[in-house]
Amino acid sequence: MIKLDHVTKKYGTKTAVQDVSLDIAAGELFAFLGPNGAGKTTTIKMMCGLLFPTSGTVSIGGHDLCRDGDRARQLLSYVPDQPFLYEKLTGREFLQFIADMYGLSRAQSAQRVAEMIELFELHEFIDDLTERYSHGMRQRTVFAAALVHEPRVLIVDEPTVGLDPHSVRRLKDLLRRQADRGTTVFLSSHSLDVVEELADRIAIIEHGRLVACGTLKALRQQAAVDGPLEDVFLTLTRPLEDKVTKL
């Protein structure tokens, strides 16, 4: 469903992503990890069509994002780490706008908006302007908007930041449920416990290069660590001088 083929992205003279290839199947919950500045957000932005690769191709559902971007974007939803909401729209108006943007019919959109309000328990504030929402309310509205058109790919960047434990639990259940229903979930996060609990496969990127990709078991073998994901991650992304010292 998501395919990155030898993707390289340069910012001027600096290489942010170097020769990354990924193939993520439908219904897979794929986690993308990496230290700050490793190239995670750049990779995600290329998958959403916001940035174009310097070389290589990115495709969603078989549609190349450079050549057939609008069709590719029709299949996906992107929830960034700092999601955007129109401050002077109510939650309902925002959901309706998204439904219309993705071309849902009037009946479909009415049904889907009602379902999302139910699913995310938005009743209490859905008719208030979003400028009055708390962080949790905003996050729920953003996820409702992301799922209102039933995307086949859901890309989520740092979704758990600032959420209380109840909201994190709800979010984890939601992501798992989406993957079980056949949606490809691409999750970028620093919350290693969430990733360890949810992910079918995990990729780790460091300095723009993919250093590991596979199931948690495969990553443990690669790192030669039999512990939690945190230990695996720290071993695989240890600074170069540490690795040399260890040797």
Add this chain to the structure above:
Amino acid sequence: MNQALLFQRLRVQLLRNSWHVMVRQSSMRPLTILLCSLIVWVFVFTISWGGFLFLHTEIGVPLTGEIVGILLDLLFLSLAVLLIFSSGLILYSSLFTSPETAFLLSSPVAADQVFAYKFQGAVAFSSWAFLLLGAPILIAYGLVCEAGWYFYVLLPLFFLGFVLLPGSLGGLAALLIVNYFPKRRKQVLGICLAALALTLTVWIYRMTTASPSELWRDEMREAVTRLLSYFQFTRNPLAPSHWVSLGLRRVVRGEVGVALYYLALVWSNGLFFYLIAAVASTWLYRRGYNRMTTGSDFWANGRRLLAARDTVSQLAGSTRRQMPAVRREFWMDRLLYGVLFFAHPCTRLLLIKDFRTFRRDPQQWGQILAFCGLMLLYFLNIRRFVEDVSGPYQNSISFLNLCAVALLLCTYTGRFVYPMLSLEGSRFWILGLLPFQREQLLWGKFAFSLTGGCLIAGGLVLASDLMLLMPILPVLLHLLTVAVLAAGLSGLSVGLGAIMPNFRENDPSKIAAGFGGTLNLVAGLLFLLLILGLMAAPWHMGAYLAMIPLLSEIDPGPALLSWGFLGTGVVLGLFAGIACVILPLRAGVRALREMEF
């Protein structure tokens, strides 16, 4: 739903909800805005109506003739240039840097639809001032010319068609600059503005060097012909501004058929250029966003040069990086820090921060620089306009120049100083937690504004008075007036900025154009009128009365009266200035102390 309709519905919803919020929060706010707009509209209308009437009845200038035609040409040409820059800048920020951009570009909406949506917003935002300032002028023109009803019907159609063209050019320029100069956007803008300023300077210089010494030597008719020749460029048959001017004059004459031809010309060209911009956006918008974020240079040479520069700096051992922080500071910062030796160290640091923010944003100081440059140019060439700078000319021109500088000062504080506190935005908690009293923050901003205001306005007034060979007393009086104005306007802007902060907005122009900004501007204008009336007008009035020989011989009373007025006015003006510093700042300090983070 059709994407174009979708965005129209979005705009209507956003406007409707904003209006409801504004009315719910305070019904006074929309009423005040409407009232202020109405006052400005009526004022401009009255002045224009009187002006056209004077031209027509007193001087006998035919209102549908060439002289008025040139005035209209100049009005629309200036408007076109301003619209190109303002709509280009607004489109650039809304297409590429607004938080909405990434949201829309990650959706399946077509790039040209996003462009169209943003284009409408940018053109409406950049041209609304014309409705406020241009419409009363043209309606007054129509009334004095006794134009038929069709003039008032065609007027908005001409205007709507006309704004399409500069708006499209501005949008196209924004797309091209971001695509081909992604990392040198500000430099390109700077070069364009410099080229514009240079052209304007050369034109003004040529005109001023020719008039009036050369002009008035000729016969009147030849003189006017010579003067008109300097405006010939505004009458280029290919200039859309000329089509609008011609069209409107033809409507006034009752030649509706010809006027409709010009209207069609304006609309067809406007739509054609919009089409070009919209088609270009399908290719360039997403690519431009990518290039701007990525920062890739268009020319490989540029990239190689950058790489070479990096290598050289690495080989040089990057000595700059090893220098202590203080030594790496810009000389202007060090100078300011030294000049403010008397202030509290925290206040000095805050001032340096504000100054750095200000000077690193060319959009901020570029406008002030352009205004000041033009004004200085005019002051330095003032003697070319008026050969005899003594007597009534000297008196009235120096007062008018003082008024112009005072207006510039009012604009400076309203546009740049008022939004300063609001621009701290989400970072305000950092200032709130700093180990100093919060009032120091306001005093710091006040000192920054006062210093800048006194330096700019004082320098300009001094230049004007020196060029007009003014006696020492009025020069000192003008400088005192400017100091009081700078203090009072700074106090008002800083104080009101603290009372009505808008931490949600990042754009200073939008903060200045909001309710608080408008209120500050109106209060500033009233204060300006009061101070000019109290401190400067009595001396000029007295000097004028003293120039009437018969009056001064028969009755020396008016001259003595003016001295009395002068003294009283200066004292009252000083009190008013002090009040305008203390009262708003005290209210601002109170608001700041009660502010929660």
